[in-house]
Amino acid sequence: MAGRISGNEVVIDNPSEAIRNYNKGYFGRMVGETLHLHLIEASFLVEIGRVEVERDGKTVTLNELMDMGIKVHPNFEISYLVFRDLRQRGYVVRIPQDGEDGFDLYPRGGAPHSHSPTYLVKAISERSPFLILRISDWVNSIGKRKLMLGIADEEGDLTYYSVKFFRMRGKMKEEESYEGNITVMGDRSMVWDEELSKKLQENFIGRTFEENVVQLSLMETAYLVEKGATAMKGNKKLSLKSFIKYAKKIQPDIERRLYAYKDLRSSGLIPKTGFKFGSHFRVYREHIGEGHAPYLVHVIPENYKSTWTEISRAVRLANSVRKQMIFAIAGSGIDYIRIKRMTP
Amino acid sequence: MAGRISGNEVVIDNPSEAIRNYNKGYFGRMVGETLHLHLIEASFLVEIGRVEVERDGKTVTLNELMDMGIKVHPNFEISYLVFRDLRQRGYVVRIPQDGEDGFDLYPRGGAPHSHSPTYLVKAISERSPFLILRISDWVNSIGKRKLMLGIADEEGDLTYYSVKFFRMRGKMKEEESYEGNITVMGDRSMVWDEELSKKLQENFIGRTFEENVVQLSLMETAYLVEKGATAMKGNKKLSLKSFIKYAKKIQPDIERRLYAYKDLRSSGLIPKTGFKFGSHFRVYREHIGEGHAPYLVHVIPENYKSTWTEISRAVRLANSVRKQMIFAIAGSGIDYIRIKRMTP
Incomplete structure (x- = not known):
C-alpha cells in the first residue's frame, strides 16, 4: 500500500x-x-510496516517522516511516543477533529462510529513545567471525557496519570468553639491547660506532649484562636490578627494552609501534618485510632509552578504508602485535584 | 532536689x-x-520530675523554664524536642563544651569519661530551608563523629537522618569511543545506525525504540558526541559545542547533569533516568539485566536550596523502593552526599 x-x-x-x-x-x-x-498516524503505519510513503516516486523513511513531523508540529516527538504506545496497547486513538491538542482515546473494543472517547490524552515531556493552572483548565474544558496525561521521560519511557477534580468527605463532627489558653513558643505552641488539652485530644488536634499537655502547630493554633481559644505569648494575649502576623514570619503560607485545613475540617476530615510524606497534610476520614490516612493533600496557590519530576515523586510516594495524592488549589475558593498513576 | x-x-x-x-x-x-x-537539660530534668527549679524561693514551672529558654537560645524549642527524644530513648546526649551547635550523642551504654561521641546531632525545624552548602560544611567539620539530623515537623514529630559523603563503584567498563550518526529530534535523539545502536545497547546507553533503533536523551547524545559520535540535525552536523548550545535551551542544566553522568560512568556505574522516582538518575552497579538499581542520584549545584519537605519526600521515596538517596553536588568537583533515614 502506498501513500504520498x-x-x-x-x-x-x-x-x-x-x-x-x-x-x-x-x-x-x-x-x-x-x-x-x-x-503521527502515517509514521506509526510506516513503523509497523502497513503503509509505504512516497514523495516524487521515492520512498520516505520513518526517520524522514518523523523529521518532517518535528518541523511541522510542536511537541511531535512526544506526541508520537504516546500515540504509538497507546496504539501498541491496542487502543483506538485519534487526533481530535477540532484541532484540540491531544488524542481521543476510545474504550477497549470501541470505535468512533459507535462510542465516545473516554479520555483526552495529553502528551507531555518530563521537561515541560508543571503548571497547575494549565492542568485545571484542561480538566475544566474536556467535557465528558476524562483527562489522561502521558509523560515521556528523557529516555522515552512513559508514565500515565489520570487527573480529575476530587471531593473528600469524612465522619468527624467539627467542634464549634474552644476555650482556654495556648502558650506560643517559637515556631509551635503548647497547651498546658488540662481541659483544653483533653478536648483537643478528642478532636485529634495537636500532639500529646505528655499527659494532659498538647503541642500544637502554628496553623492549629490559628484555627483554635479563630474558634475562641486564647493565644498567650509570654504574658501578652495575642489577637487572631496579631498571632497570624507573628506566625507568618515563621511560616509565610500559613493563611493558605489554614484555609485548606478549615475546609477539610468542615468536611468532617482530620488533617494532620504530612511532613513525613513530603506533603502538607495526611488526611483521615475518621478517628485516627482506626489507622489509615487515605489522602495526602498538598496546598498550592493558583499560580503554582513545579516540575514533572517533583510531581512524579509526590504521586509515586503517595502510591507507595497506599494514599491518594490530592492537590488543593487555594484561591478565591478551593479546588481539589487528584493526580493518580494509571496503566491505560 | 532543688536547682536555682x-x-x-x-x-x-x-x-x-x-x-x-x-x-x-x-x-x-x-x-x-x-x-x-x-x-535544655534543666527543662528535661524538671519534665521527668527529677529536679525542681526555684527563683527567689518560688517554683519555676516547665512552661516558664521553656519560655526562658526560647528567649535566650535560638532554636530552643526544636533542640529541646530532639534532646528529650534521644534522652527518652536512653542515650547520653550532651551539649558540646566548645559551644558548637548541636548535641554529642554517645553510643548506647557509653559515657563521656570512657567513650567518644559517635554522632553530632543537629536539631532542625521542618520549616528551615535545606541548604546543601550548610549540610556539607557540617559533614566536613565534625571530625570523627558522624552527622545525624533530627527534623521536627510542625506537630513535633521527629525524623532522623544520617548524612555522610558517599562513594559508589560499579563494574561496567567504559567504552573509549563511539562512532556513527545520531539524529537529533526535538528534545531527544534517535540512532538509526545499526552498528552504533548495537554498541549502545551493549553499554546500556539509550532505550531500544525498535530492533536496531535506539532512542537517546539529550545528555546521552552529548556524552556520545564527546566520545566521537556525530550529531545530525536534519542534514547539518552539529559540533559538541553547538549541540550543547541547542540542548541547553531545552534542558538548561544539561552540563551539570552530564558532568555527573560522566563521573558515574567513569566509576563503572550505569546511570539511567530516574524520572519515575523523581530524581535525575537511577544508578546500576552492573548489567541492568541483573535488575536492581541501588542508588538514586540527584544532581544539584553548590548553592542548592530546597525545603525539608522535599528532601523528606525524596529520601522516603528512595527508601520505599529499596534505594539509597544520593545528592551529587556538582561544582568545581563532584561530592556525593547520602541522606538516609535512621532510627537512633
Whole structure:
C-alpha cells in the first residue's frame, strides 16, 4: 500500500486501500474516497510496516517522516511516543477533529462510529513545567471525557496519570468553639491547660506532649484562636490578627494552609501534618485510632509552578504508602485535584 | 532536689545532689562541687520530675523554664524536642563544651569519661530551608563523629537522618569511543545506525525504540558526541559545542547533569533516568539485566536550596523502593552526599 506526501499530511488515494486502512484501526479521516493521515498516524503505519510513503516516486523513511513531523508540529516527538504506545496497547486513538491538542482515546473494543472517547490524552515531556493552572483548565474544558496525561521521560519511557477534580468527605463532627489558653513558643505552641488539652485530644488536634499537655502547630493554633481559644505569648494575649502576623514570619503560607485545613475540617476530615510524606497534610476520614490516612493533600496557590519530576515523586510516594495524592488549589475558593498513576 | 536559676543556667549547689545528677545520665557540667545545667537539660530534668527549679524561693514551672529558654537560645524549642527524644530513648546526649551547635550523642551504654561521641546531632525545624552548602560544611567539620539530623515537623514529630559523603563503584567498563550518526529530534535523539545502536545497547546507553533503533536523551547524545559520535540535525552536523548550545535551551542544566553522568560512568556505574522516582538518575552497579538499581542520584549545584519537605519526600521515596538517596553536588568537583533515614 502506498501513500504520498501532500502538504503536511500523507494521503492514500487508492479507494480500497484507503477504506481498508481507515476501517482497520480507524486511522486518519476519509475525504470522499481518499484517506488523509496526520504525520503521527502515517509514521506509526510506516513503523509497523502497513503503509509505504512516497514523495516524487521515492520512498520516505520513518526517520524522514518523523523529521518532517518535528518541523511541522510542536511537541511531535512526544506526541508520537504516546500515540504509538497507546496504539501498541491496542487502543483506538485519534487526533481530535477540532484541532484540540491531544488524542481521543476510545474504550477497549470501541470505535468512533459507535462510542465516545473516554479520555483526552495529553502528551507531555518530563521537561515541560508543571503548571497547575494549565492542568485545571484542561480538566475544566474536556467535557465528558476524562483527562489522561502521558509523560515521556528523557529516555522515552512513559508514565500515565489520570487527573480529575476530587471531593473528600469524612465522619468527624467539627467542634464549634474552644476555650482556654495556648502558650506560643517559637515556631509551635503548647497547651498546658488540662481541659483544653483533653478536648483537643478528642478532636485529634495537636500532639500529646505528655499527659494532659498538647503541642500544637502554628496553623492549629490559628484555627483554635479563630474558634475562641486564647493565644498567650509570654504574658501578652495575642489577637487572631496579631498571632497570624507573628506566625507568618515563621511560616509565610500559613493563611493558605489554614484555609485548606478549615475546609477539610468542615468536611468532617482530620488533617494532620504530612511532613513525613513530603506533603502538607495526611488526611483521615475518621478517628485516627482506626489507622489509615487515605489522602495526602498538598496546598498550592493558583499560580503554582513545579516540575514533572517533583510531581512524579509526590504521586509515586503517595502510591507507595497506599494514599491518594490530592492537590488543593487555594484561591478565591478551593479546588481539589487528584493526580493518580494509571496503566491505560 | 532543688536547682536555682543563675543567669541563663540552672545551678545545683548541694554537692551530693549535684554529683548524683551528673553521674546519673551525665547532665550538665561540674564546676567545683556545683552542677551547671543548660536550660535544655534543666527543662528535661524538671519534665521527668527529677529536679525542681526555684527563683527567689518560688517554683519555676516547665512552661516558664521553656519560655526562658526560647528567649535566650535560638532554636530552643526544636533542640529541646530532639534532646528529650534521644534522652527518652536512653542515650547520653550532651551539649558540646566548645559551644558548637548541636548535641554529642554517645553510643548506647557509653559515657563521656570512657567513650567518644559517635554522632553530632543537629536539631532542625521542618520549616528551615535545606541548604546543601550548610549540610556539607557540617559533614566536613565534625571530625570523627558522624552527622545525624533530627527534623521536627510542625506537630513535633521527629525524623532522623544520617548524612555522610558517599562513594559508589560499579563494574561496567567504559567504552573509549563511539562512532556513527545520531539524529537529533526535538528534545531527544534517535540512532538509526545499526552498528552504533548495537554498541549502545551493549553499554546500556539509550532505550531500544525498535530492533536496531535506539532512542537517546539529550545528555546521552552529548556524552556520545564527546566520545566521537556525530550529531545530525536534519542534514547539518552539529559540533559538541553547538549541540550543547541547542540542548541547553531545552534542558538548561544539561552540563551539570552530564558532568555527573560522566563521573558515574567513569566509576563503572550505569546511570539511567530516574524520572519515575523523581530524581535525575537511577544508578546500576552492573548489567541492568541483573535488575536492581541501588542508588538514586540527584544532581544539584553548590548553592542548592530546597525545603525539608522535599528532601523528606525524596529520601522516603528512595527508601520505599529499596534505594539509597544520593545528592551529587556538582561544582568545581563532584561530592556525593547520602541522606538516609535512621532510627537512633
